[in-house]
Amino acid sequence: MPRRRDVLRFAGATAAAGVGTALAGCTARSSSGDGAARLGRWLYDPAEYGTDWERYRVHYVEPAALASNETYLNSSMVEWLTESPVAPRDRVDYQLQATVVADDGTYPQVAIFEGAFGIGRARSAISQGATRDGVYDGRELYRSDGGGYLALDHGELWFVGNVDRRGAEAYFDRAGERTFVANDDRFARFFDRAGVGVYTGLQLGREGAGYGGFSYHVDGPKTTARSLRRQPLPDRQREEIERRVERARRSEDSLREISFEYDDGEALLTVELETRRALVFLDPVDVFELGY
Structure with missing residues (x-):
């Protein structure tokens, strides 16, 4: 089974635990139903950054919903999935990763974690790969050693790579105000027919x-x-x-x-x-x- 890329690599973190989709808990609930709105909040339009992009890759996971179904998941799947370095696995409501495949590499890379977790563990997870760089809108701001910036608060860890500080702040400022998902009918088609569940993978061309x-x-x-x-x-x-x-x-x-x-x-x-x-x-x- 192929291993997925650790989203915190974008932030320069050295979390040996891997991607934050571990499983815990006991009883059953599936997707929160907010997945489409969450994608709409964070997915930017690649055309704002260039015209040479080929593919837009999106991965969306709801660790807490998976955690509530651990009883029903097979043991090999539980063993393969590893605990989130950001927070206890049942406290991450969702995590989202978005990357653009292009020749010049000028497109932002995005990794978002949100849930009911405190700031301490998330701060520890990024401490070996990022440097404090002031404050953004009341959130701790860090510069990633691998390039890009992180904004951190209780229940939130946002990362955007391939940008300078001004570009990072501009990206964060537009959270909740983007129109790309709403204006591209391919998303509407996908949401209507496939939906957004506890794990969703999506790839778009131009x-x-x-x-x-x-x-x-x-x-x-x-x-x-x-x-x-x-x-x-x-x-x-x-x-x-x-x-x-x-x-x-x-x-x-x-x-x-x-x-x-x-x-x-x-x-x-x-x-x-x-x-x-x-x-x-x-x-x-x-x-x-x-x-x-």
């Missing part, structure tokens, strides 16, 4: 290009995952995918249900499976080897 992503919605012993991709699939390829879907339906005992829809260039895969068998951080298209 305006008019394709997009794709997946989202896991955990509800106690049952998990529903949806993968939505905008891409051309010729008739012969669709027929092969449909055969593979039927083969998975017959052979995969973890599946309760699986369906594949293709309409107007958009492919939607929906799977319902036992939570203990869910590989929460992988696109179900890849998990079930559907080949598109």
